[in-house]
Amino acid sequence: MYHQLLNKEKKIAVIGLGYVGLPLALELARHFEVIGFDINEARIGLMQKSIDPSREVPATEFADRTIRFTHCPDNLREAHFFIVTVPTPVNEFKVPDLRPLYKASELVGKALKRGDYVVYESTVYPGCTEEDCLPVLEKESGLLVGADFKIGYSPERINPGDKKQTLTTILKVVSGSDPEALAAIAAVYGRIIKAGIYQAPSIKVAEAAKVIENTQRDLNISLMNELAIIFDLMGIDTQEVIQAAGTKWNFLKFYPGLVGGHCIGVDPYYLLHKSKKLGYIPQVINSGRRINDEMPAYVAKKLVQMLIQKGKSPHTTKVLVMGITFKENVADIRNSKVADLIKELMEYSVRVHLVDPQASAEEVASTYNLTLQQAPSNDYDAVIVAVAHKEYQNLDEGYFESITKADPILMDLKGLYPQQRARMAYWRL
Template sequence: MTGLKKKKVNYTIGVVGLGYVGLPLAVELSKQYSVIGLDLNESKINSFKKGHDPNEEISDEVLARASIDYTNQSAELKKCSFIIVAVPTPIDNDLKPDLLLVKAASKLVGENLSQGTIVVFESTVYPGVTEDICQPIIEQASGLKCGSEWKIGYSPERVNPGDKKHTIDKIVKVVSGMDKETLESVAEVYGSFTNVHKAPNIKTAEAAKVIENIQRDLNIALMNELSLIFEKLEIKTKDVIAAASTKWNFHPYRPGLVGGHCIGVDPYYLTFRAKELDYDPEVILAGRSLNDHMPIIVANRIIDKLKEKGIEKPKVYVMGLTFKEDVKDFRNSKAKDVIEALKKSGATVIGWDPLLDDDTIEKEFGVRNIHPKDLHNTDAYVILAPHNEIRKITIHDIIDKIHNGVIFDLAGVIKQSDILANDITYLTL
């Protein structure tokens, strides 16, 4: 691992894609370099220019101090000598890599590429995408030959949305380049604000990123399976983990819903490439299968328990709809799947998320947004993403509005001992 470096070259850096990854990166780089931030979303650019991040990952105070030239005009990239691409890489309906955005970004970069520029990709991809797919697109769009007229590198994003402790300047960056010269240049830029690890080649860096999230996905899948077993054994998963954690080499993962645009998506990138190479990645796909099925398992547990209480057509109140606590991002949120499964079982579902507006909740989740103080009664409380504002709700607020019902507390934020009413059933993973 290499420590912080002083910059040697006064690059003008262009960051393509100003989302959860690109914006924090642009802000950090602007402390050392001249930065052009490009995003084709005009409303987002206007918000940045007014000093506000609509995702609320970067505070207004920090954004005000950042010297970034925000634009939605791709021609501005012609001014750049170092370009970083940080666009989403989702999957399609067939669970295959959707490279549409990264391909479009490559074409856009190529059309505005100046000779001598270094282009670095941060988007999560399977090994080979940067050099075998993105590089040819840039070459064709620019008419410039990679290696002699411009260079390419890769440094996988490691942003953790909502995490105020492990910020971008405190996370080691894996860097790579097509040759030693490019590697040193990429290391210099990222080394201006954090420690770097130099990967031997681009494919290694690409692989490192996907296995980070695959490992986490599989560990959560393991804990989900264990929680289902422990439920049948009538023991608490939380207590088992606490006991096992007393051993120094035990990794205390927690069961849960795996959503968002990374952990539940990235494994499919590597499994896709593995299948192309005639290898069946059974373990990875088994973990994915279980985690994808967990929302239905959660919904069925709630419905089954309500039926035991004689409640056939329950009213269910679901709180915390984004994919992660204290993050506004609802992409691939498993709350959608839980709600859909509850509805299919005959439940009337309403919801609330303090980070989302009424229109977003109704459009994306198909439920009305009702604040807890406006809720009169319900048969079940379901707490999924435990945002700080949700954690402030006391058990007494809940008990007053639920009788002979069920509380499902995914993250275990409510103390079961606080539930004094004997007719309320408490569930968790």
């Protein structure tokens, strides 16, 4: 299979061209003939013009690539090596929503032929590839894994906004349904991954490795969030505590904050779901998720308390929130906990303005029913800097004074600014 792909006798199809799929498809298209598929016709139209809808990939990366972008499922029949990179979100009840994965599996199953390969990259719970996706492939194709086609799993490790740790410089974990599948999948990815390939002993091991990467980070941040709450009650600055503790060689510097996005704030729920189905209720993972999910309410309550202490009634105050993307220097607003923070403030009848130099006003409106202001006004009672965008890194006290009323509050959720501020109340996690 690998040599047929390399000689462009056969094609690779990447299904789902988001922040994971598009960079992967373009990198593969340096060496192989690729079909880039997405069900969103508007997104495909942009990519055909060398535009990344997620604003992560520059136009230059589209040049000199053997790739065809399409939203037509029939085009998938031309491929023999399928890579599925669709989203795996949770629903409003924090239960895994596998509909995109099932739909992608149906499309691939209809295009599957004897000798083909299917590799999943979407983050799932251990067992999902073989227990949930594989039956769909076999049903739609009428073929059997092993005898007719091969499957594998290779967890995505893309870090949005990171220009140093990129697709090709991050070690790639791969797995396959049998040794032959593992070797072929490792060879395909090995062609583009400079950092090397790690061959996991099974698909379930590869799935589990991915889901605990983000679960571990979630738990570490939840510990710091809980400590931040405790230290605030004690009148101790959490950032100063972290710096002091960090002088020991084996202390890990994690920081408190709002945990959103489509990885850390979502992936643990997949492991929780699978564990509960097996009859075990995780204690630590559950607690960490609960703490992190409650942080927007905690920050909103803290601000309202500070406003009241200054003699300001919440329903007459005006607050500016700076940043709504799930992390700094990206346009992605999915699962933004800043949106939750804004809604918590609105529950207190606080009037909120929102600005973000990276986010799309149309996406913010359609996703959260919130209005993104073009520029701040000059009459805020409080300012919350929620995301550490580069545009916010070097703002000084004079700037915040220019957009606030007398006796304002600055909430610095990312610890960007010096703690002592002469003319305004300052608080940070």
